[in-house]
Amino acid sequence: MSGSISGGGFAQEFGYSRARERRHPRSAAQPATMPTESMFEELKRYVRFDSEDETRLRELSTLAEPHVESIVESFYARVVEHSEAVAVVRGGQEQISRLKRTLQAWLRSCLTGPWDEHYFEERARIGRVHVRIQLPQQYNFTAMALVRERLVLVALEDDAPDAVTAARVRAINRLLDLELAIILHTYSEDYRAQLQRRERLATFGQMTSTIGHELRNPLGVIESSAYLLRRKLGTEPALRRHVDKIRAQVSRSNRIIGSMLDIVRDRPPHVLPVAAPLLAERAAASLLEELGFGVELLIEPDLPRVLVDAAQIEQVLSNLLINAVEAIGAEGRVRLEVVPGRDGRVELRVSDSGPGVDATLIPRLFEPLVTTKDSGVGLGLAFCRKVVDAHGGELALAKPDDLGGARFIVRLPVAPL
Numbered sequence: 001m002s003g004s005i006s007g008g009g010f011a012q013e014f015g016y017s018r019a020r021e022r023r024h025p026r027s028a029a030q031p032a033t034m035p036t037e038s039m040f041e042e043l044k045r046y047v048r049f050d051s052e053d054e055t056r057l058r059e060l061s062t063l064a065e066p067h068v069e070s071i072v073e074s075f076y077a078r079v080v081e082h083s084e085a086v087a088v089v090r091g092g093q094e095q096i097s098r099l100k101r102t103l104q105a106w107l108r109s110c111l112t113g114p115w116d117e118h119y120f121e122e123r124a125r126i127g128r129v130h131v132r133i134q135l136p137q138q139y140n141f142t143a144m145a146l147v148r149e150r151l152v153l154v155a156l157e158d159d160a161p162d163a164v165t166a167a168r169v170r171a172i173n174r175l176l177d178l179e180l181a182i183i184l185h186t187y188s189e190d191y192r193a194q195l196q197r198r199e200r201l202a203t204f205g206q207m208t209s210t211i212g213h214e215l216r217n218p219l220g221v222i223e224s225s226a227y228l229l230r231r232k233l234g235t236e237p238a239l240r241r242h243v244d245k246i247r248a249q250v251s252r253s254n255r256i257i258g259s260m261l262d263i264v265r266d267r268p269p270h271v272l273p274v275a276a277p278l279l280a281e282r283a284a285a286s287l288l289e290e291l292g293f294g295v296e297l298l299i300e301p302d303l304p305r306v307l308v309d310a311a312q313i314e315q316v317l318s319n320l321l322i323n324a325v326e327a328i329g330a331e332g333r334v335r336l337e338v339v340p341g342r343d344g345r346v347e348l349r350v351s352d353s354g355p356g357v358d359a360t361l362i363p364r365l366f367e368p369l370v371t372t373k374d375s376g377v378g379l380g381l382a383f384c385r386k387v388v389d390a391h392g393g394e395l396a397l398a399k400p401d402d403l404g405g406a407r408f409i410v411r412l413p414v415a416p417l
């Protein structure tokens with residue numbers, strides 16, 4: 001997601017650039033060399049936020065200080081009333097205390113400024129956190145309405161002359177409109193990034209299925225010719241070795257094409273109730289067979305059955321396990337756990353003692369064609385994500401356990417009793 005704050009974007013986004021030109025004819029007279037206005041400056045000009053507002057807000061900051069904690073408390077009381085908003089606060093009481101402290105700091109800086117580019121960037125950063133945790137947009141409005149109500153009350157309770165009170169209330173309104181505009185900007189930034197990602201995937205899908213189908217025929221011809229050649233070669237060992245290499249590489253190419261097509265094809269899962277430990281045991285057994293590697297299997301008793309397409313989920317587990325084995329190098333440990341998860345779900349966890357996922361990769365980890373391996377294709381995790389999503393489950397990279405390397409968690413829905 002881009003954090004750019006170039007001028008003009010906000011106006012384009014919200015379609016009022018014409019109105020702005022009309023209200024600010026001076027822009028037509030600006031010399032061509034004039035530095036472009038940053039998005040924040042443009043926003044401030046749009047809501048008419050000026051130095052008088054800054055003065056009024058600073059006056060209010062002293063008046064509001066005794067109320068900061070109680071405003072934040074009522075804000076969270078409101079959050080708790082809304083289950084959808086609470087759902088995104090997953091870290092329990094400790095996280096709520098941390099969020100309250102952040103909100104207090106936010107409120108104080110709203111009233112003291114300075115209202116500069118750093119201020120904008122800090123708000124945009126908080127907005128992006130809201131986007132990442134998928135806070136429904138309407139909560140930004142209801143939360144801001146509550147802060148507005150309380151600050152206006154602070155302004156009204158002070159016995160300043162009416163004109164001063166009116167100026168303070170106007171400053172509060174302009175300030176909170178600015179705050180909302182910044183938040184909306186971060187949501188629309190995310191929306192555009194999602195659209196771009198979707199477009200890229202659609203192009204990727206079309207190309208993949210055309211190329212994949214086209215390559216299958218020539219590979220089939222190579223495969224059968226290599227097979228016939230091998231039979232004709234008799235016992236000539238050096239030549240047979242070469243033909244075997246050709247056949248091995250052809251089947252590798254077929255596997256790559258197969259997984260590319262798996263990603264682009266929409267194959268809805270045929271779900272049935274299955275015992276999750278069975279899936280784990282089968283994936284562990286096939287890893288032992290294919291790579292000769294034994295994983296540590298930990299299964300908790302009395303787990304409910306999961307509602308899945310067993311073949312697809314086994315493929316997901318195999319991909320995660322193969323990645324783990326590749327990550328640990330010559331020696332190390334890989335663990336596969338099956339445990340009860342949040343919300344009555346069942347979790348399958350794959351962890352390893354390797355170096356962990358490269359931090360620069362994390363934001364795009366589940367996108368196709370992301371790989372750090374010389375012979376990698378970067379489709380394994382994209383496939384896993386697609387399959388798990390189609391099951392209504394979740395696939396996430398989690399904090400390491402005691403093995404210290406990467407840890408992936410697959411959360412699966414359970415079958416009704």
Ligand code: ADP
Nearest residue numbers: 323324327356371372376377378379380381406
């Ligand atoms: P590929 O294995 O072809 O690279 P994947 O989509 O399966 O494709 O993985 C993408 C990238 O994610 C890998 O290249 C690797 O950098 C990283 N990755 C995946 N699993 C692990 C892991 N267990 N430990 C460290 N990095 C990992």
